[in-house]
Amino acid sequence: MTTPTVTPSDNASGSIRYLVLVCLVATLGGLLFGYDTAVVSGAIGFLETRFQLDSTWTGWAASSALAGCVLGAAVAGMASDRFGRRGVLVVSAILFLVSAIGTAIPRTLTEFILFRIVGGVGVGAASMTSPMYIAEISPARIRGRMVSVNQFAIIFGMLLVYFVNYFIAEYGATVDADSGAAGAQAWNVLHGWRWMFGSGALPATLLRVLLAFVPESPRWLVKQGRADEAEHILTRVDGSDNAQAAMAEIQETLGQESGSLAELVRPGIRVAMMIGLALAVLQQVTGINVMLYYGPEIFKRTGVETNQALLWTVLVGAINLSFTVVAIWTVDKVGRKPLMVLGAAGMSVSLAALGLAFYLHSAGAWALVFVLGYIACFALSVGPVTWVILTEIFPTKIRGRAMGIATVALWTANLVVSQTFPMMNDDPWLVEHFHRGFPFWVYAAFCLVLVMVMWRAVPETKGKTLEQIEQHWRH
Secondary structure: OOOOOOOHHHHHHOOHHHHHHHHHHHHHHHHHHHHHHHHHHHHHHHHHHHHOOOHHHHHHHHHHHHHHHHHHHHHHHHHHHHHOHHHHHHHHHHHHHHHHHHHHOOOOHHHHHHHHHHHHHHHHHHHHHHHHHHHHHOOHHHHHHHHHHHHHHHHHHHHHHHHHHHHHHHHHHHHHHHHOOOOOOHHHHHHHHHHHHHOOHHHHHHHHHHHHHOOOOHHHHHHOOOHHHHHHHHHHHHOHHHHHHHHHHHHHHHOOOOOOHHHHHOOOHHHHHHHHHHHHHHHHHOOHHHHHHHHHHHHHOOOOOHHHHHHHHHHHHHHHHHHHHHHHHHOOOOOHHHHHHHHHHHHHHHHHHHHHHHHOOOOHHHHHHHHHHHHHHHHHOHHHHHHHHHHHOOOHHHHHHHHHHHHHHHHHHHHHHHHHHHHHHHOHHHHHHHOOOHHHHHHHHHHHHHHHHHHHHOOOOOOOOHHHHHHHHHO
C-alpha cells in the first residue's frame, strides 16, 4: 500500500485526527471480536432446544469458537511478525465473514461448530493484532488511551449484538403470537438464532473494505528495513521532531534484539513473559466471559422470562461500555497498577455477593445488581488495562510471537472457563450444597490472586515509550 503523503502541517505537529481514524479502523477488529464472541449469549438457549443439548454439549456449542481463538492467536503471532499486523487483520476480516455466513445456514450441530471455530480463528488473530497495531503506531503519552479504545470497540460490539439478539428474539415472539405457534419461541428455535449469527457479515465486510486505507505498523516496517515508510507514518502521526526521535530509539533497540524466540527466556525478558502469561490467564479465570456468554441463562435462573433476561443483558452491555469510557480517560492519568488492583478487588466482592445471593435463594433483582457491579469494575480495569500491559511489555522484534503466546494462554483459559461453567452450574451435588453459588466463589478467589500479582510483580508503564519499557526489563 502507498504511504500517505506528509504535509507541512503534519511535519510540524502531526495529526491526532489521522491517528484516531487509523486506530478506529483497527478497532473494528475489536468490535468483531466482541460481536462474534457475544452473539452466542442470545442464541444459546435456542440452540440448546433446537439440537436437544445436555450441559456438556451446551458448553461446547458456546465455547467451540474459543478453540479456534487459541489456534488463531497461535498462528497470528508468527504471521504478524512475518507478514505484518495489517495483513493479519485482513485475513481476520475474511474469516469473520465466512463464519457469519456459515453459522447462519448449518444443517447440523457439527457444521455449526466447524464454522464457529473458523470465526474463532479470526477472533483469536484480531484479539492480539488490533491492540498491538494500535500500540505500535501511537505516541507514548496517549498509548494507553488509544489501546483502551480497542476494548471500547470490543464492548461496543457486544452491546450492539445484545440489541440485535433482543430485537430478533422479540420479532420471533411476535411471529409466534400472530401464527398461534404451539410452542413458545418456535420461530426463534427454527430461525431466530440463524439471523443472530448471520448479522455479523455486515461489520466483517466493513472491516475488510476499510483496511485498504490504513498503513502498516511503523515499528514492523523498521524491522523489515523499510525505515523511510515508517518515518513517513510516524511523522504523519506525531510530527517530524518526535518521529525522528522515535526512529532513533526504535532502531537502537532493534539493534539489541536477536529476533529469535530465545529472546523470551533471557533474564528480564523472561520475567515479562511470565507476567504476560499470568495476566492473560487471570483476566479470563476471573469469570468475565461467563457473564458475557451465559448472562441471559444466569438471569433466567432467577425466574425472569427470556425477553427480560435478554433486556437485562443489554443493560450489562451498556454498563460495560460506560465504564470502559472511564478507563480510556484514566489509564494514562491514574496509571495501570491502581486501576487493576482496585478493579480486581471490586470484582471479587461483587462475585462473592452474587454467589451468596444464589446460595441463600434470594438472587432475584440482586443478581442483576451484583453482575452490574462486577461488570463495572472489570470494564474500568481488568478488561482494557490487561490488553494495554500486554501490548507494552514485549520486545519489538518478537512482540507478535510473544503476544501470540500470551493470547493463546488467554483463549485457552477462556475455553476452560466457558466449557466448565455449565457443568459446575448444573452439577447435582454442587447445586444441592451450594445452590449455584459455587462457580462465582471460584472466580472471586481468582480475582484476589490477580490483585496480588499486580501489587507485587507488575511495574507501572504509564508514560514510557515501548523502547524504555523494554530497557527496563533488560536492566
